[in-house]
Amino acid sequence: MVMEFRITERVPTASPGMSSQDALEMIRRKMGEYDTIDYVYILDSDTLAGVVSIREILSHDEILGDFMHRDIICFTPEDDPFDIPYLALSHGIKAIPVVDSGGRFRGVVPYDEIIRILKVEADRNMLHFGGVFHRVVDEKRSPGSMVKSRVPWLIIGVVGGTVTASMIGRFEDLLSGFIALASFIPVMVYMSDAVGTQSEALIIREIAVDPSMNHLKYIKGEFLVAAAIGALSSAFAGLMAGVTRMNPLLGLIVFVSMFFSIIAAVLISTVSPLLFRRMGYDPAVATGPLATILSDFTTTLIYLSVASSLL
Template identity: 35%
Template sequence: MTKSKFENQEKSNHEHLVDTKMTRKYLAFSPSETVERIEDVLDFKAREFETIGYVYAIDENGILVGVVSLKQILQSKHGTQLKEIMNTNVISLKQHEHQERAVYVALKHGLKVIPVVDSEHRLLGVVTQKSILSIFHHEFRKNLFRTSGIKHVKEIESMDTPVFSLVKVRFPSLFIGMLGGLIAASIVTNFEHVLSSYIALASFIPVIVYLTDAIGTQSQTLVVRLLAIEPGFPVSRYVLREIKIGIILGFVFAAMLFVAEIVGWQQIKLGIVVGMAVFFSMIFQAFFSTYLSIALSRMKKDPAIASGPIATIISDVTTIAMYFAIAMMILQIF
């Protein structure tokens, strides 16, 4: 990567951090300040602030120690000190966190404004409701396009965007998907002798692929949300829980498909193959989707990258390979 490209990438990454979305025009006072003094400031300087919904308490070092809503300020007596009515359990954001976390924190805690602090908990600014809505809109569009395998650029939604530019942003994921499809076709071809003996195996490919794709998408969606809301959650415990969920769901759907196969095709060997393939594929995909998202987050990459056509084709290829490997093993035994 050239120096200019690296610098552009760094600039692009920094543009999506919380500290680029905050304002420094907020109300902050010493904990010993009185309600009367705060109201005087509001009377004469209210227009100078971008947000006045909350009043923040900071000590002599600028460290955030509390917060009070404007409503509570107006309902308190003039002689009341800020420290007497402030909430010391302040929900805040770190300055270098991704902007997407602001949306999740606002939704989880019902906040209209979120303070931003540094590593020493000094108050740097606040993310206003307007900024939170703007971030939500941006992240929603980005994730929507990514799910479709399209790199999100501002010009893509304009009717004036040249056709070639649109082709350029849509081509990569489709090309990778085609390569994945060729790999899947190659796998099926290598097991042609098994298919020729048990043609019914091909009938179950769509349902097995769908179930593994679905559980992978569910796992990935849930862990991405958790990474944004509670980035410090116990990873090992969470991954183990997803594996347990995969085992339970895998067993349930394996049993149902086994019964369906016995009723519809009356081939016990085929039922065992389909059941085992679904069972192990769902367990693997629940683990893989979860761990991949966590690994991307640890590498400072957007975990939502794990969604979309590329992730889908990886799931499809591994599922088909596992399906036919199990088929060959079981059919040889019996």
């Protein structure tokens, strides 16, 4: 994000040899010309040599060079503008002088500009926390274009759902012989979709906040998280299935199936946005329907395959 900030040159400046009284008289004469008068900046041939506050000038009678502060907190145009408020707050100063690479004075960032930069930084952080980033926000898209971009993916979801239903029909004999299996299909699908949706939201936000992220490192981390979530969730679900139906074998089927289904759903929901982004599609639009139907199909296939093997 490029941050534009205002630098004002309309500030009191003086030479090291000017006396306190002369500096005060100069400020009185030119009061209307300054944007800020919190400090007087001491220049030596256009080079910033020191700074004194108005309170210090009122408290001293000697020349400015005798009591000016030589250890100056400065900012250069090449630095990150978002560091300006933190420099001001951490050092308790109301304005930040700006110098070039040679130390020549270029002006100051006044207090009102510091407050504005701080607000912009706070707003940016809040948006990033919610996964909103300027590179992925498109405010000019009309409702018609949004419908056009979203409907094809939803149609793919309908086709995928039909394929899943056809696949379930191939296990009709298994389900009719062990009807309890059918009652746990919604549980299996829900858990996979729920965990997958979480992973999908997190990866899309990560892409928005950090487009140059390390994809392989992120996928490895999500795999470990999926394994941990899968182990805990499937153990609890398997226990509940075995206890409520008084069938330990059913509990084992649910445990094994849910563990692998959750891992598969997380990987699908994590990898899909990365692939869509690489292909030039909007991950936020394309991932949801396709990842959901792939996750549902995979979960159902794993569940019924495991049940068929164990039974």
